[in-house]
Amino acid sequence: MRLGIYGYGNLGRGVECAVRQNPDMELTGIFTRRNPESVKSLTGIPVYPADKIREYRDKIDILIICGGSATDLPVISPELARDFNIIDSFDTHAHIPEHFERVNAAALENNHIALISAGWDPGMFSLNRLYASAILPDGKDYTFWGRGVSQGHSDAIRRIDGVLDARQYTVPVPDALEAVQSGETPELSTRQKHTRECYVVIKDGADQAEIERKIKTMPDYFADYDTTVYFISMEELREKHAGLPHGGTVLRSGATGLNRENRHIISYNLKLDSNPEFTGSVLAAFARALRRMYQRGVTGCKTVFDIAPADLSPLSPEELRAHML
Amino acid sequence: MRLGIYGYGNLGRGVECAVRQNPDMELTGIFTRRNPESVKSLTGIPVYPADKIREYRDKIDILIICGGSATDLPVISPELARDFNIIDSFDTHAHIPEHFERVNAAALENNHIALISAGWDPGMFSLNRLYASAILPDGKDYTFWGRGVSQGHSDAIRRIDGVLDARQYTVPVPDALEAVQSGETPELSTRQKHTRECYVVIKDGADQAEIERKIKTMPDYFADYDTTVYFISMEELREKHAGLPHGGTVLRSGATGLNRENRHIISYNLKLDSNPEFTGSVLAAFARALRRMYQRGVTGCKTVFDIAPADLSPLSPEELRAHML
Numbered sequence: 001m002r003l004g005i006y007g008y009g010n011l012g013r014g015v016e017c018a019v020r021q022n023p024d025m026e027l028t029g030i031f032t033r034r035n036p037e038s039v040k041s042l043t044g045i046p047v048y049p050a051d052k053i054r055e056y057r058d059k060i061d062i063l064i065i066c067g068g069s070a071t072d073l074p075v076i077s078p079e080l081a082r083d084f085n086i087i088d089s090f091d092t093h094a095h096i097p098e099h100f101e102r103v104n105a106a107a108l109e110n111n112h113i114a115l116i117s118a119g120w121d122p123g124m125f126s127l128n129r130l131y132a133s134a135i136l137p138d139g140k141d142y143t144f145w146g147r148g149v150s151q152g153h154s155d156a157i158r159r160i161d162g163v164l165d166a167r168q169y170t171v172p173v174p175d176a177l178e179a180v181q182s183g184e185t186p187e188l189s190t191r192q193k194h195t196r197e198c199y200v201v202i203k204d205g206a207d208q209a210e211i212e213r214k215i216k217t218m219p220d221y222f223a224d225y226d227t228t229v230y231f232i233s234m235e236e237l238r239e240k241h242a243g244l245p246h247g248g249t250v251l252r253s254g255a256t257g258l259n260r261e262n263r264h265i266i267s268y269n270l271k272l273d274s275n276p277e278f279t280g281s282v283l284a285a286f287a288r289a290l291r292r293m294y295q296r297g298v299t300g301c302k303t304v305f306d307i308a309p310a311d312l313s314p315l316s317p318e319e320l321r322a323h324m325l
Numbered sequence: 326m327r328l329g330i331y332g333y334g335n336l337g338r339g340v341e342c343a344v345r346q347n348p349d350m351e352l353t354g355i356f357t358r359r360n361p362e363s364v365k366s367l368t369g370i371p372v373y374p375a376d377k378i379r380e381y382r383d384k385i386d387i388l389i390i391c392g393g394s395a396t397d398l399p400v401i402s403p404e405l406a407r408d409f410n411i412i413d414s415f416d417t418h419a420h421i422p423e424h425f426e427r428v429n430a431a432a433l434e435n436n437h438i439a440l441i442s443a444g445w446d447p448g449m450f451s452l453n454r455l456y457a458s459a460i461l462p463d464g465k466d467y468t469f470w471g472r473g474v475s476q477g478h479s480d481a482i483r484r485i486d487g488v489l490d491a492r493q494y495t496v497p498v499p500d501a502l503e504a505v506q507s508g509e510t511p512e513l514s515t516r517q518k519h520t521r522e523c524y525v526v527i528k529d530g531a532d533q534a535e536i537e538r539k540i541k542t543m544p545d546y547f548a549d550y551d552t553t554v555y556f557i558s559m560e561e562l563r564e565k566h567a568g569l570p571h572g573g574t575v576l577r578s579g580a581t582g583l584n585r586e587n588r589h590i591i592s593y594n595l596k597l598d599s600n601p602e603f604t605g606s607v608l609a610a611f612a613r614a615l616r617r618m619y620q621r622g623v624t625g626c627k628t629v630f631d632i633a634p635a636d637l638s639p640l641s642p643e644e645l646r647a648h649m650l
Binding site: 014017018021022042043093096097100117122124126128129130131133134135136137138181183256257258261262263264265266267268269270271272273274277278280281282285288303304305306307308309310312313314317318320321322324325 | 342447459462586590598
């Protein structure tokens with residue numbers, strides 16, 4: 001199957017690496033809105049200008065759109081779903097329903113298939129929330145993120161005057177996680193679930209105390225959390241905080257039995273050295289499923305909830321039953 | 326939707342409890358091969374003789390077959406798949422392909438749908454093996470079971486002369502589990518992954534040393550493991566080992582990146598107070614999915630790999646996208 005990558009940042013490179021690990025896939029090209037001559041792909045895949053993408057309509061089975069959820073994907077995904085089978089990793093949870101409607105309408109115009117919000121959250125975490133809640137209807141869900149780098153929070157710090165660079169780690173509160181894992185079902189506030197650690201490089205002479213105050217009081221991003229700020233040198237940032245690790249845990253704690261006497265805890269945990277490479281790997285697997293569904297005549301917008309797991313695997317149904325069930 | 330339970334042991338009671346937690350389900354009846362007058366259901370559901378089940382053909386949407394995998398299900402599942410939409414929890418991994426073929430042929434005779442091998446292993450663990458291997462093709466799988474009661478191993482001990490009762494716990498080796506969780510990918514022998522703990526009640530005057538020798542050298546069941554045997558009184562067994570807890574962890578450790586430089590660990594863990602009640606809860610959720618697929622015209626034998634997750638949930642696709650994705 002022939003894939004295309006639209007948008008070539010960290011996630012695009014993650015998809016490029018993932019495709020190399022799947023012998024049934026190949027990349028037709030990478031499409032960028034930058035000057036393609038200034039962009040070199042990791043694996044020698046040709047880089048084309050984004051506005052020429054429609055010339056490759058017959059050479060791409062599934063187009064993986066690697067853009068940001070704030071402004072890129074709401075526009076690009078519906079536009080490209082008219083002419084391609086697309087996948088995106090739209091992750092603004094509150095706006096998923098409207099994004100779905102727009103992509104669905106666009107995909108149906110020319111009988112294409114689309115998948116939105118694939119990745120790990122939304123994505124694999126969502127799947128685990130669904131499975132666990134269907135199995136244990138009398139239960140409570142918990143999602144803990146981290147320890148990992150939040151790019152949105154790192155960006156928010158970088159926008160503060162006097163800041164040269166920053167890396168923000170989201171950290172689950174160990175006591176809260178352990179309480180749930182041991183069978184308790186506490187009500188946890190935002191502050192009780194996660195803390196935030198910021199590693200910040202500032203300009204010579206910038207007001208350290210004022211920058212720390214601005215971070216810790218920033219609404220939505222930090223004000224509701226216990227936040228720790230460390231000022232470090234650019235060298236230390238580059239040396240110790242170059243990666244984009246992430247992960248987290250989805251748990252459901254539920255009761256069964258005639259008198260709710262038995263407790264069950266389902267948990268799903270990810271420990272990821274590279275958030276974009278893992279997300280890219282999820283997108284590649286779902287591209288395989290989407291291609292198969294399209295070949296069976298399925299059209300319109302889907303989510304990970306609509307994909308039968310067997311379609312994700314390169315193995316045949318017979319092999320799956322014999323070796324993986 | 327109207328369900329039936331065929332076979333009323335621990336698992337049948339687990340399904341009965343699960344159905345009560347799902348407002349969109351009701352039980353038409355419980356079918357037993359014992360004298361129905363000797364069987365009282367937990368929740369007042371009527372108990373009927375197994376050989377009258379075909380009289381209830383139009384009153385049962387999905388029949389959940391709760392029998393043993395050794396001798397019951399290979400015969401009963403195909404027989405009943407001719408006249409009912411059925412689900413079973415067939416768990417003899419090596420014989421799944423032939424069981425699938427038999428149930429599939431039987432189900433197709435009268436355009437029924439069937440699902441085999443649902444539960445947690447096979448079942449939820451299988452799903453996690455599939456998702457994780459599709460996402461991380463360059464990786465290694467590990468499945469650890471326990472700490473939990475293995476009914477097969479407990480039964481094997483009970484068959485030894487002089488043994489009155491026994492409970493066997495399968496226990497994952499902590500060092501092995503931790504090594505995998507920390508990113509190592511060791512080759513682990515059977516002995517390195519699990520130990521076995523046996524709590525045994527013997528007859529007065531029985532040869533304790535000989536019974537211990539017979540347990541520890543029993544081929545397949547114990548010979549390949551480090552096994553510890555504790556002789557206890559019947560009172561202690563009833564007091565401390567009455568439950569049927571189980572669980573375990575499925576892990577996949579894989580590498581991504583241009584030079585395999587980034588490691589990712591996906592793990593799925595179950596901690597279950599009651600193995601049969603949890604399995605019953607899984608069966609109930611899959612019964613919902615199977616009913617919906619049947620209503621859409623799907624027939625033949627399926628496995629958990631073929632079920633789109635959305636079909637398991639009582640929520641609508643719109644609700645799932647808005648609240649669970």
